[in-house]
């Protein structure tokens with residue numbers, strides 16, 4: 001894969017003829033109109049074409065191979081940030097997107113109460129697990145399709161787009177019928193069959209970093225989704241396994257600037273799964289936004305002590321709303337809004 005960088009003064013006609021040539025050579029062009037220059041990605045096996053065939057065309061400044069193992073996900077391929085647009089929300093733009101809701105969908109009233117709080121506080125997206133990846137087969141596994149119905153109807157009632165996790169390729173189409181974003185969880189980050197499947201779905205995908213995965217592996221997993229046609233991928237840092245025991249995982253905040261440098265995809269932080277304890281959610285949320293994250297995923301619950309899943313790390317609703325009010329000042333300090 002390579003990119004054709006057009007000269008600043010290239011005309012539309014010249015750009016058009018480069019695109020035509022790329023297609024004639026048997027490749028797929030991908031336009032990226034930057035503020036300064038137009039960049040055209042050339043998708044296909046570049047060993048089959050000589051750079052010169054494109055470099056000699058009028059208006060072309062240079063033809064550069066993308067050397068990183070991830071291509072479509074790389075900043076070279078698309079210098080401008082991707083903004084994932086949803087009905088009523090966007091991720092990766094000026095506004096910070098907060099995804100809030102319970103770990104697991106338990107009852108209609110539980111989700112509704114959490115959703116109203118999320119909406120009041122300025123969160124943009126409602127979360128809730130219906131098919132839960134649990135360490136123990138004896139733990140609550142989620143309400144399944146019944147949970148999807150609750151999530152969809154609450155989302156419509158309060159006016160928030162919704163997200164839930166998909167664990168198997170077989171369930172992807174069903175889940176896509178109910179939600180606005182599909183989540184691939186940490187445990188499935190390298191489930192390549194699942195990545196290929198969600199790559200063919202027309203809804204955005206939130207891809208969580210595996211607890212034992214490098215940033216490069218995360219970006220390669222995003223590449224799987226993108227190579228299958230879905231360009232709307234949001235990345236999520238949710239902590240990685242280390243020797244530290246005071247936290248459930250170790251939040252790798254450095255992943256935020258690294259990903260912002262290497263990729264155009266939006267990146268958010270999940271301090272709930274990263275820490276496992278509620279007292280750390282606010283400070284790390286502030287840190288994430290100050291570090292340049294495009295958003296947060298936070299578990300909240302109307303009665304966390306009775307939660308069927310992840311109660312320890314779930315914020316009670318008043319505490320969440322208070323944190324969101326404080327977050328606005330942090331966002332403003334890095335020229336973002338909530």
Ligand code: PEP
Nearest residue numbers: 129185186187208238273
């Ligand atoms: C979740 O968000 O509900 C979840 C299970 O997170 P993770 O995949 O990051 O553990």
Ligand code: MN
Nearest residue numbers: 103299309310
């Ligand atoms: Mn959880």
